[in-house]
Amino acid sequence: MTDTTSTGTSSARLRVVRKLGRGGMADVYLCRLTGVGGFDKPVVAKVVRPEHAEDAEFARMFMEEARLSARLQHPNLIHVYGIEQTGGRLVLMMEYVDGPSFKALLRAAWRAGDADWRHVAALMSDVARGLAHAHGLAAEDGTPLRLVHRDVSLDNILVSREGIPKLIDFGIARAADRGRHTQVGTVKGKLQYMAPEQLDGLDVDHRADIYALGVCLYKALSARNPFPGKTTREIWRQRLAGEFIPLSTHRPDLPAPLLEAVARAMEPDLDARCGSAEELADVLESVALSADPPSTRAARREWVRRHAPLHEEGPEEDPSEGGLSLSLMLRGSYGGLADAGEPSDPTPGAPDGGRGAAGETPGPEPTVE
Incomplete structure (x- = not known):
């Protein structure tokens, strides 16, 4: 070749x-x-x-x-x-991107007792706007391309030290799926984020990405899984049935519009689910900006740098x-790097509790998975 x-x-x-x-x-x-x-x-x-x-x-x-x-x-x-x-x-x-994954950032923030829901909402609003742009992409003749990421997760969001989130691997998720669909167990890591229709093997549209955003929000705001099943089969059943613990159970202190936005994004009924990423972004931005004090770009940058101390020199x-x-x-001129072992996990361990802007988060030992 x-x-x-x-x-x-x-x-x-x-x-x-x-x-x-x-x-x-x-x-x-x-x-x-x-x-x-x-x-x-x-x-x-x-x-x-x-x-x-x-x-x-x-x-x-x-x-x-x-x-x-x-x-x-x-x-x-x-x-x-x-x-x-x-x-x-x-x-x-x-x-x-000079910064960690959103998952690693959240682990550090929860561990430090500083998982500020205002910044989480603002950052996820930005991610939703990026998705809205992709969902609306059209061909040169104006025909909608109907792109769907299919693999939105906290691991696939990077946050720069300037406080700017970026969704990665957009558009190659289908290629990735083809490469792993026959490997038993490889879907397990993404099971928590998949919409019921995606788990059912049905054709999916942009609303599957919105569902995954909802799961990201749930995990980020509570440091818990919405589906607490202990086995893949049990989680699968809960997901298909749309059975998850309401976010308000873990975070009754969160603003009602934020709780409602997460619930609508994770609605198993497609017709009742939030209709667009842009709509979700608007709600999240409004909640973040109406907080006292609001989540500003400068505040988010400071928050990210506090929990993602990287080398300043790059x-x-x-x-x-x-x-x-x-x-x-x-081309085979050097084989050492290609066969190198995996880099060690630089992310902090599971947090032992945390406090958002509105107060203590109830429950023992939350963790962002």
């Missing part, structure tokens, strides 16, 4: 800093994009794993969805720079990886 480059961003100009993670579909690397005049920009490279490299249908779907992702231009969606093939592997090049190169060219690595 001939190597081709689809954009001006070439993997030959990407110097590997370190491996960020590994999934069933791809390995993820933090790289530096270098150029003339001392140009140096951190980027993320998602490299399709070897077991999928020769799957022509997987590659077609991955490239198609990556092209759609590149069309999404919104401050709360991760920006895709391009896709290319090198060393027989597909490489998706994306924006680097990503540092791992000496063991030596700034190797990503292209050379994938």
